[in-house]
Structures are given as C-alpha cells and as structure tokens.
Amino acid sequence: MKDENNFILHNSSFILSIMALNLGLTSLFLAFLSAVYAVVVVLAINPRKHEAWVESARNASILTFPLLTLAALSIIILIVQGHYEVAYVANASSSTTPWYLKITALWGGQAGSLLFWSWLMSAFTSAVMLRNWKRDRSLMPYVILVSMITLGFFLYLSLFIENPFERLWQNLSTGDVKPALFQPANTQLFIPRDGNGLNPLLRHIGMIIHPPMLYLGFVGMVVPYSFAIAALITGRTDDEWIRTTRRWMLVSWLFLSLGLILGGRWAYDVLGWGGYWGWDPVENASLMPWLTATAFLHSVMIQEKRGMLKVWNMILIIVTYALVIMGTFLTRSGVLSSVHAFAQSAIGPLFFGFIAITFTASMILLFWRWDRLKGETQLDSLLSREAAFLLNNLLFMGVTFATLWGTLFPIFSELVTNQKITVGPPFYNQVNGPLLAVIVLLMGIAPLVAWRKSSFKALGRLIWIPAVLTLVSLVAFYLLGARTLASQLGYGIAAFVGFTTLSEYVRGVGARMRLGENVFVALINLAARNRRRYGGYIIHLGVVVMAFGVVGSYMFQQETQASLKPGQTLALGGFTMRFDSLTQFPLEDGREVSRAEVTVLDQAGNSLGQLFPRHDLFDSGQPMTIPGVRSTLGEDFYVLLVGWEPIAANGATFKIYLNPLINLVWLGGLVFIIGTLVAAWPDADEEKRYIAESVSTLERAVKAS
C-alpha cells in the first residue's frame, strides 16, 4: 500500500488531482463567502442610500457563478481522471463507466447533485442580475438577499455536510476507511483500485437529461419567490414584480414539465413494470411544485386583468418555493424510501429547519403587507372567467394537498400511532383521478366564459357544436371498444375539451379571414399577435392528447404471464408472442446478460417482427429488466423477460403488457412543450411596451419628487 502511494505521489496525474481538489474546494468556499457577504451587506445597509454597497452585493452574487463553475469542473476532472481516493468519485463512477456518464456522474450522487443544484441556482441568479438590474432596480437588493440566502444554505450543505471533495482515509491501526476533508491523525490516503460506478438503473439517456431539467425547473422557481419577497419588503406590491416574474416562472415551469415527462419515459423504459407514473414519493415531490406553479400561472391572469387575488398569488409563490425546497429534500434525504432512495443522508433536519424558517418569515411579511394587497375590484358572478380561474386554483390546490397528504402520511402515521401506514397508487387514483378529470373539463369550458359576467345562453351558443361533436365521438369510441362508463367519461371529457379548444382557433381564424386573410396567414397571425393566449391553447391541446393516452393506457391495459419452452406461444389482446430462443453472455462492464428472442404475430399468424427483451445482472447484484417493445400509435406490446431455466436455457418466463394509446402520452407531452415555448418566447413588442411604461413611470416619479 505504502509503495503504491509513493509511486502515485510522483505521478503527474496525482498532482493534477491535488490541484483540482484544492481548486474545487477553494472556489466552493469562496462562493459560500460571496453569498454570505451579499446577504450581510444588504442587511447592514440602507439600499436606497448606499448605491455602491448594493452594487458590491450584486457583484458578489454574480461572482458565485464562475466560482461554482470551477468547483463543478474540478469534480468532473476528478471523475474523468478516475481519482477514486475521492469518496464521491469512488461512489458515482468507475473505470468501465463511459465518458459521457462520467460527466453526468456530477449529479448521479447526493453530494454532487447538491453542488449541481447550487451551480444552476447561481446561473439563474446571475442571469436575473444582468437582465433585470436596471428595470427592477428598487426590488433588486432584496432579490439578492433572498436568492443568496437560498444559495448560501445549499452551499453550506455542500461544504459542511455533503462535501463532494472528501477523500478516503485508512486508519493505520484498525484498517477502517472513512471519508474526511482533511487527513485525520494516524491515517493514510486510501486509493481504491476502482469505483462502485453509477447505479445501473441511472445509466440511461433519460437519466442524463431528466435531473438537469427538473433542477432547472426547481431553481428557476426561486426567482419569482425572490421577487415576491422583495415586493413585500419594499412595499412595492403593485403589478411590477408579477410582470417581471411571469416569464421566469413560465420558463422554470417549462423545464419542470420537461423533467416530469422525461422521468415518466425513463420509468417506462427502464423500471420494467409497464407503467410511467407510480405516485412514487419522489415523483410526487416534483409534481407538487408543478401543480402550484400551474395554479399561479392561471391566477396571475386575474391579477393582471382585474387587480384581484394579490394575497392569493403571494401565497401560491411562497408555497411553490417551500415545495421546491421540500422536493429537493425528499429527493436527496431518503426520508421516504422509493426508487430514488439511493441517496440517503442526515441532511433532513437542516432542510426541515430551513423550510420552516423561510415559510414562517414569508407569512409574517405577507400579514405585515396585507393592507397593500387588497383587491381593486370584486368578483361579480359565479359564471365568469374569474370564478372559473378560482375553481381551477381550488382544484389544483386540492390535488397538491391530496398528494402531499399521501406522500407524508407514512411519516405522520408513524409519529402519531407509532405504526407505519402508507397509501399507494390506489389512493391517488381515487382522489386525484376525479379531481384531474374536473380540471381537464374546466380547461375546456373556462376559455369560453367571459370576464366579469357571462350567461348560460352565451355559453350555450359557444358550446353546442363541440357538445354535438363530442356525442358523435362517444358513439365512435363505443364502437371502437370503450364500453365502460368510466372510459366513456374519460374519453368524452378529453374529446369535448379538444373540440372547444379547437373552436377557439376556428373563431379567431374566422374573424381574421373576414378581414381578407387566407387560412394560413390568419392562423399564424392569430398565434403571433397573442402568443400567450394561443400558446396556452396549444398547451391545453397537449393535455387533451395526453388525457387520451392516460385514459387508454390506464383503463385498458392488459397483462399476462407464463413460462414458455422454445416454440410455445402466449396470446394477449389479438396478438400472439412466440418464444424462439434465449442466449446468455457477459458484457465487458461485468454484467451478465440474458437475452430472449421472441416473434410477435397478428391474429392471422403473420409475423409483425422480432423483439429482444433482456435481463441484465450487474456485478453489484443490481438487476435491470429491459423490455422488448413493439410500439405503434394504437398500442405498445411490451414484453418483459422475468425468469429463465438456469442451465439448459430451454424455458423462460415472460410478462406481457398491452398498453393502448400510450404513445399519445409522449406525443401530447411534445405538443405541451411546444405550446409552452410559443407562450414563453420573448415578444419584442411586449418588451418595448414594457420598457416604455417603466421609463414613463420613472419620469413621473422624478417629476413628482
């Protein structure tokens, strides 16, 4: 051991590793100091009097970005060079890990993913400082305060609790190996020959892009919160902060939506249980902030149009922030065991304390400014756009609360009754199923209801054509096999919403065509002139397509399983699968692969192609079941190899799922993302108008003083 050490000490790569280690650790520490400095400066001075100090705090917060970039790069260098004496590198990488997974190993484990979170957060903060500095000058000191407190908290965790730069040290007398930042007494550096490598389930393209998307969504939602708190502190609770943060919220929401969809796709491809959403605690943790953010994106329209619901919007932002922090905590702490429980540690109490303190402080600020947040107008009628938005918000909060309840139920039941009781997917299906169905239905009706006050007569005029078309479709769905009440209801709602949303386009295009535009020009102009509205409708259409996919794959999923000898067949839903052969072979990275060849046949016995379901057993004992899927728009024929005869390879056990319409879930997701891009794309006219308004407000203020 000693000799090996001496040898390596003279090795240039070892010197580079010491440099990378020191560079990373130093820049991480300096980033923490910068964040603390910015917070202290803003707290200590009067921002209106000490311009230079505010600028200094701003520069300190922008500085965190290059510093954390250095820290993240240092870890990547250590991983790529294979310095397994660094505990994090040994845990998240190995010599057989491909290079691209070595880079993504940055967020494959706990300590690295916390640093990655901070790095994204600093990127967002710097972008806000550079983009919004002039325009929202009065709010900025407190935006710095809130975002740097959040970043400081995460950097504290990275430095003192989950430091990715800790090295392994072996006690010279006991032989125990422990990670530590600095060499403990009576130890020597311990260099494992190889690392454990990333959990095989995470070696997937979905896992490379899913966590960054989710994290971008999470950290992005800190920006609207920072502006909201800044508005409360300064008392500038007019619409300025809402307008500034709406697009930040929309962009974060886009990333979070992408993260959720990619996560579902990953589960479907890798976890081998035939589904894409299992109401797993970690899935719930990322869904909850998405739900409250969705509620906010809707109710913010009432504040912009009617000057109402100001308190409510503040509450939505504060709750979203708390759920984002809690989501990171649930994902990273292992407090609830789940698919993602690979990351377990003792950071729970710190997270809990941070959420409690920020939430309480936010609520105190809110009560302090309550008078300034009074609505400018009142609700007029139950049948109005405002009332529909209110109902939408109530339902979204209902789904959020039910999901939170189900997720935390095991913890509370254990605290109260000393008995661990959980609720699983049936609970969420029973509660969230109906609530989400009503939300979708509302999505079809609300855009047709006028602001302030509508009448059933006016609504009826807009609804009767979509309603008739829906009835016709229901007959078609019945003939195609949707014969249960629940499925008729599900498809019926989706179809109705699809028709009403399309009718909005038809009306808009029709009005433009009467002005002399042709269909295509009218459609493009319609969307271009009011991107927010028509982008929103594209999102709604995406949800409709997804709803068809969810109803189809949930209500009509079929499954069967059997043990087959070569040549034997198994039938499911009009298809037949024939087992041809099974081969077993090892791969270079040490996994043992069992791969079956099966042929899918249609009812007439014609071959539709071969599938190769396989089962990989990694040397760590971790199995991975990779399905063989025949995928069409109509359905997925999803074959899992779940068991086989160990010696002669003359028999194998298969599980088959038939998932109707499941591809509509992914297709709808794509439409959804396109719609969000249309709605969020910067609008040059809007920017100019906004800047002109800000300048005139400023001029008026100057004249008044």
Next chain:
Amino acid sequence: MTQTIATPHTMPIARSGGGRMKFIIGGLLIVSAIIYLIFTATQSTAQYFLTVQELSERQSSLVGKNVRISGAVVGETITYNSQTLELKFTVANMPADIKDIDAQGGLGVVLKNAVNDPKATRLNVYYKGPKPDLMKGESQAIMDGKLLADGTFVADTLLMKCPTRYEQAVPDQTK
C-alpha cells in the same frame, strides 16, 4: 370599499355582498368534497407495515386488509412450479426498522438469526408469478398483500432484498 370598475348593470354594494357569500359557500362545498374524498380514500386504501410477529398478534382484526410485511425467507420451505408460476415459502419474524437491524449487526446477521431461531413466529406465503432471482434462504422478502382467514398470506407483489457488498438500498421496482 372602492369599486374602480363599476359595470353599468351591477349594483355594486348589494351585489358584491351577496356575491361574496355565494363564493364562500361554493368554495366551502368544494373544499369539503375534496376533504371527504381524501378521508374515505385514505381509509379504504391504507396499507399497514407490519412484522410477522405483529401480524400474528393482530391476526383477527387484519384479515382482508392491505398489509405490507417483511420477513426472513426460510430456504428449505421454498417450492415453485414453473408451469403454473405458483411460489410458496415460509418467512420468519425479523425486525423491520433499519435502526434495529443495524443495532443487531446488520441485515445479514439479522436474517441468519431469524431463520435459525426456532421460537421466531413464522408465516406461510403464497405468491403467483415468476420467482425472483434473489428468492433464496436468508434473504429478506418484502410483500404487499392480504391475510386469509386460514393464516396464509397472499402476496400481490414481492420484493427481495439481500445483504450485498454495497450499502445502498436496492431500489423498489417491483410494481
């Protein structure tokens, strides 16, 4: 109360007073419906985490309820019919709490002791489905299912856990 935008056909004061009430009542109705939904669904889908010992003590009250149970597999009791996919085995009582397991020397030691303890409560399990790779003596079976009146536990899902050389938990993926 300032009504900045007064619509011509509304009587601001009278309407808004009555209107407010309508919204409060409507909101309360929806909130109570959601709470009722959550309450009933919790009751009907709650799943109890129990040890084999706890299950046998409360046997009569738990028949037919959703239960998640974990136990140590007794190797010589495993029978499997690969044609009908019927798997039968017996599990012995073991602590469920990770802290208790660690205190008693880790999962490997606990499983060994449970299987070799003649006084440990045992439970017969029936499962229809493919036999998991890790199904062998002295492994931990985590099962979701229901207890029958005759004392047999019918598992709907079966997750196996083995003491491995890595500490990280095997992800729960047996849905």
